[in-house]
Amino acid sequence: MVEYNEFLWLAQSPDSEERGQAAYMAASAYLNHHGPADEHAALYAVLFRFLEDPSVKVRAALAYGLLHSAEAPRPIIMALLQDSGVIARAVLQYSPVLIDADMMPVVRQGEADLLIAISQRQKLSTRLVDALIGREHRQMTLKLLARTDLSIGAACLDRLVTAHGADAQMRGALLRRQDLPAGARLLLVQQAMEAMRGARIVKGAVAPERLNRLLRDSVDTAISAIGEREAINPGTGYAAELIASDRLNMRVLLHTMVTGHVMFFANCVAELSQSPRDKVFSVLEAGSRGTINALLVRCGMGPAMRELVIRLIGHARATDLADDAAARHLVVSTLTEGLIAEYGGVIPEELEEAFAYLSEQNVALARKAAEGVMSAFAQEAGERRMVALDWDEQVA
Template structure:
């Protein structure tokens, strides 16, 4: 312990280093004090006195002693908050005494280094994060977006996705967040597709027609994959919005089943038919052909499309479409051959687009299934049927 007279000597010294030591000791003593109230009051008065010290070193030593404590006196921390920049930045970043009401009023006028300090606080409310992002500094906004501990809220994330859709880093940071609303995620994914379509390196490597086909297929996959996740969460807002904007068509319904997103498919049918999801799930799993047709009638689908989807559902019941590319290939092949046989090779106009889609998918799925078969064959074959081994390369010593 430092004797009282020695403390007085330090606090009245002409040397700022010694006065800083006294300020720091006072802060530690105040925070750890257990005793009479008059002693606590005397320590508090000593802290107040150091606020008026002309040396920034002394005030910084005081701030350092109180910086991380939730028991630090608010008036002193607020006074230090308006001190020199080096002290204020530390208080903004670390002091748990400050609350949103202390900070939000300052956010509008803080310079960039101060905003960065606030953005690095250990805990932050969505309201404070929104106030910081409203300043429009991309570097600070990106820093906050990359923090998974801050629940930014659907409204703020959707607003950022809409306003900053052309900013590549912002798109990446938003897409990396698991709490990004489904509709906002779809907007960003479509923007990524547009950027890829316009990129010279992509246009130079892929023919335009094939590129359009690839991007359209990827866009449909993204739409149904997002819908699958929302369907598992039992959140109908995303799917309701798709139906209301006429984005759920025959191609999307087929694609949902072909890619194994069966929950999204069922949720779309439930929304189109205005029927409880549980009933739709039951019909898709065990319903008769007549019951499936009745459900699809309620969805407002034409006769040709109804028959096509009913057949697809019946085929899908016996296959694992979620993980097995060969099963998907089998189902699409069977469906395509049935259409050709039923209509003697003359596909009705109502089904032309669906038939073209199935033909495209058949090629893609055939390639995927073939790769899987060859990989399995190469791993299991032996003797004369085994693939030739690759001689090991010589390991050269490091130069």
């Protein structure tokens, strides 16, 4: 406990260190005061005296005493906000007294060190975060994107994707955001695919045609996977956006079903047929063949394509296509062989794109299935060894 006379001696000391001690004690006494109102008022007046001290050490000690308290006097905090850089940065980073309106002028016109101090606050509103990102400070933006506790506006994220999607580090930070709009996420995936296509190590390791197939398949998977995640929130308009931009074709629709993203498939059918989403779900889940056919007619599909999609829906009802790669391979093989048998090897023009897609998937899924079989065989074989051949037999 410090006596009043000792405090007075410290407050009047020519040594700035001792006056700083007094300033800190005064701040603590003000915040923890529970006595008469006149005492509290006197302590309030003392704080202003230390605020006018010529030594930055004293004013810094005062700020340190008030910095983390929501009960700190607002006029004192606002005065400290206009003080030297080290004090202003501390106030901007820690003081809970400040509101958005206090910090927005600093965000709009302040130096980089002040912006960084604000960006490190424990809590930031979406408005402040968007304004900070708008200052185009790359490292600060990356740190804000990495903070999962912050909310960033959809329009701000869209602007970042448009302006910096070609930047691999920025692209990775954006893709890790759970609140990234679906259209922006798809655009980033496509940019990543193009970057991969242009990478020398990739071009040198994979034949051009196969690389094109792999990347196209990856983009199709991204479209349907993003759509499946967005399907839980039908108000996002992701499927409608794909249709409006001509990115939803029959290949994507088939891929959506083959990969088990049935909720997104239903959303697409609802948009194409202009039918209620819930009704489409019911028809796809348990509707008769005639009802499904009528729904696909409204989507603009021809007879041969409708028949193929109906068969695929039947397989999807009976099989878990989302998690079972072997089941996907079986379904795709069945559909491919069925088309060849039905049309005698002469595939109609209407089905050429769909047949080409199924053939590509048949090869890719066969490879995956073979990998799984070999892995399972290796585990079961244990210590068994293949019979060794002598040299003559090997040559033969």
